[in-house]
Amino acid sequence: MWSRRRGLLRPLGCGVEELRCRRREREAALRKARREQQLVSKRLLRDEATEEAEGGCVVVILGEAEIQEFLRLAQRGIEEKERERALVSLRRGLQHPETQQIFIRLEGSIRTLVGLLTSNQALLQLEAARCLHELSHSEQSAVAEACLPATSYLLTYLSGHSSDFIELCLYTLGNLIVESEAVRRQLLPQGIVPALAACIQSPRLTVLEALGYALSQLLQAKEAPEKIIPSVLGSTLPQHILQLLQPGPKLNLGVAVEFAWCLHYIICSQVNNALLITQGALTTLGLLLLDLAAAVQRTKNAGLELLVCPVVRCLSNLLTEAAAETVGGAVHLRDERVVAALFILLQFFLQEQPSLLPEGLWLLNNLTANSPSFCTSLISLDLIEPLLHLLSVSNVVSVLVLTVLCNVAEKGPAYCQHLWPGLLLPTLLDMLALSDTEVVGQSLELLQLLFLYRPGAAQAFLQQSGLQALQRHEEVAQLQDRVHALQQTALYG
Numbered sequence: 001m002w003s004r005r006r007g008l009l010r011p012l013g014c015g016v017e018e019l020r021c022r023r024r025e026r027e028a029a030l031r032k033a034r035r036e037q038q039l040v041s042k043r044l045l046r047d048e049a050t051e052e053a054e055g056g057c058v059v060v061i062l063g064e065a066e067i068q069e070f071l072r073l074a075q076r077g078i079e080e081k082e083r084e085r086a087l088v089s090l091r092r093g094l095q096h097p098e099t100q101q102i103f104i105r106l107e108g109s110i111r112t113l114v115g116l117l118t119s120n121q122a123l124l125q126l127e128a129a130r131c132l133h134e135l136s137h138s139e140q141s142a143v144a145e146a147c148l149p150a151t152s153y154l155l156t157y158l159s160g161h162s163s164d165f166i167e168l169c170l171y172t173l174g175n176l177i178v179e180s181e182a183v184r185r186q187l188l189p190q191g192i193v194p195a196l197a198a199c200i201q202s203p204r205l206t207v208l209e210a211l212g213y214a215l216s217q218l219l220q221a222k223e224a225p226e227k228i229i230p231s232v233l234g235s236t237l238p239q240h241i242l243q244l245l246q247p248g249p250k251l252n253l254g255v256a257v258e259f260a261w262c263l264h265y266i267i268c269s270q271v272n273n274a275l276l277i278t279q280g281a282l283t284t285l286g287l288l289l290l291d292l293a294a295a296v297q298r299t300k301n302a303g304l305e306l307l308v309c310p311v312v313r314c315l316s317n318l319l320t321e322a323a324a325e326t327v328g329g330a331v332h333l334r335d336e337r338v339v340a341a342l343f344i345l346l347q348f349f350l351q352e353q354p355s356l357l358p359e360g361l362w363l364l365n366n367l368t369a370n371s372p373s374f375c376t377s378l379i380s381l382d383l384i385e386p387l388l389h390l391l392s393v394s395n396v397v398s399v400l401v402l403t404v405l406c407n408v409a410e411k412g413p414a415y416c417q418h419l420w421p422g423l424l425l426p427t428l429l430d431m432l433a434l435s436d437t438e439v440v441g442q443s444l445e446l447l448q449l450l451f452l453y454r455p456g457a458a459q460a461f462l463q464q465s466g467l468q469a470l471q472r473h474e475e476v477a478q479l480q481d482r483v484h485a486l487q488q489t490a491l492y493g
Contacts, residue, residue: 042178043213044137045171062093067103071112074128080121087116087127094134103135104146114150122162129154129168136175144179151176151187158195163204170199170207174214177221184221188228192218197235200244205252208244212258219265229271238266238276242284245311247291253307256288260310267317274323282324285315286338293341296348305353308345312359319366338367339377343386350393357393361400368407372415375408379418384408388427395436402431402442409449416453424450425461 062070070093073086093099103109116128132150135143154169173192176183196218199211215237218228232238241259245251263281267273292308318324342364349356367374378384387405391398405424408415431443451458 042137042175043171045133045168045210059092059095061096062090062099062102064102064106067093067099067106067109071109074116074124075112080123084123084127087124087131091127091131091134094131097138097140100135100138100143101140104143110146110149114153117150117153126165126168129157129165129172133168133172133175136172136179138179141179144176145182147176148180148183148186151183152190155187155190155192155195158199163202163207166199166202167204167206167210170210170214174210174217177214178217181221181223184218184223184228188231193228193231193235193237197237197240200237200240205255208252208255209258212255212262216258216262216265219262219269224265225269225271229266229269232266233272233275238263238279242279242281245284245288247288251288251291253303257306257310260307260314264310264313264317267314273318273321277318277321277323281314282318285311285318289315289345290337290341293344297344300352305349305356308348309356309359312345312356312363316359316363316366319363319369336377336381339364339374339383340381342367343381343383346390347386350390354393357390357397358400361390361397361404365400365404365407368404372411375411375415378404378408379415384419385423388423391427391431395434395439398431398434398436398439399442402439402446406442406446406449409446409453413453416450416457420450420454420457421460428461 070086070090074083077083113128116124154173157169244259296304346360390401428443
């Protein structure tokens with residue numbers, strides 16, 4: 001920001017723009033890191049009533065002979081009950097990783113299981129699907145790939161009439177999708193995206209939750225931005241997802257959590273966020289944020305943070321899109337209500353889930369970065385002081401709080417007069433006493449903006465031992481130049 005010329009130090013006229021550019025570069029790097037940190041998991045769906053009826057027996061490793069015998073009985077048993085019991089015993093054995101390895105090495109084992117899956121006897125179909133589900137939960141990719149012959153049938157059964165069976169197929173597909181690229185390569189041309197788009201119209205919440213899980217696994221694939229997400233955006237899935245995230249009495253927490261993460265992965269891909277914005281994503285997410293803020297005031301420990309996190313991330317990332325400014329993101333988000341709701345959530349995070357504080361502050365940063373109206377809301381709602389209280393939480397939180405304050409200060413003299421004088425002076429002195437260079441650097445950027453728009457602030461700062469605080473950090477790169485620059489500003493106004 002400052003240039004050295006013939007031994008004299010002079011502030012450059014483009015200082016505010018340089019500060020803004022530096023912050024945007026850091027934010028872009030952080031967004032990239034967040035996009036690369038995806039959440040991959042597997043789900044295991046087991047019927048608790050069935051498990052209890054089976055007496056909670058200890059899982060034993062099955063040998064080749066036992067597996068072959070169970071498959072023979074399941075395929076050729078005289079009575080249906082006998083065939084079903086054989087599959088139940090096989091399923092319980094497949095809960096052990098070693099049995100899974102033995103099973104997939106046996107010639108014809110998967111073919112036999114697929115044959116039972118496609119039989120015309122519902123109970124045998126269900127037990128065969130449960131066996132495949134146990135295999136899908138394996139941590140070994142070879143086990144998932146061994147299930148390839150079954151995937152087309154699992155996909156076909158998504159259009160069936162039994163919601164329990166559809167739910168089981170969805171969780172199994174979700175587990176297989178995340179484990180193997182070969183599975184994904186096979187499912188895409190078989191029409192998994194249209195099949196999921198048809199499923200999302202189900203009235204059953206358990207099916208919708210399972211669908212959200214399977215879709216989220218598909219969207220996290222490394223090839224998703226090129227090969228999967230364009231198809232998803234070209235389907236009816238985005239509109240249905242936004243409908244399921246509409247606040248109101250029909251909103252189901254479990255379903256909303258799954259689809260909020262789906263939306264997050266789509267947005268992080270940056271394939272076509274403008275389309276989501278035109279479909280009303282900003283409005284829907286903004287209203288949901290207001291609803292969640294009201295809910296955390298009424299309810300405690302209801303797992304609401306599981307939904308708040310992806311919703312906040314979605315909003316944060318959408319606000320960085322040029323399309324958000326084109327359609328008037330601030331208008332869609334209703335300035336003061338959103339800021340007030342966000343502070344309610346920040347207080348909730350502070351008490352219940354401190355690890356989510358940076359998420360909320362990141363959203364506040366993106367709201368205030370290019371919007372004087374959101375900065376005005378911060379001031380009119382007297383939220384600067386509560387924001388300053390968060391500085392003591394951690395260095396990560398401190399940097400984000402200071403960045404938000406920089407967003408406010410860079411809007412000009414009218415905004416700076418609400419920041420200085422006040423609690424900010426002693427607070428910045430405390431920040432400069434810290435050893436964290438990023439916190440100190442962000443504090444200095446805020447000081448530079450204040451000195452630029454409030455010339456009297458420099459003298460007041462130096463009178464409060466601010467210079468000594470700065471000089472303690474002379475070893476930080478380029479900090480010495482900043483110290484001299486501040487002296488020049490104080491001496492020559």
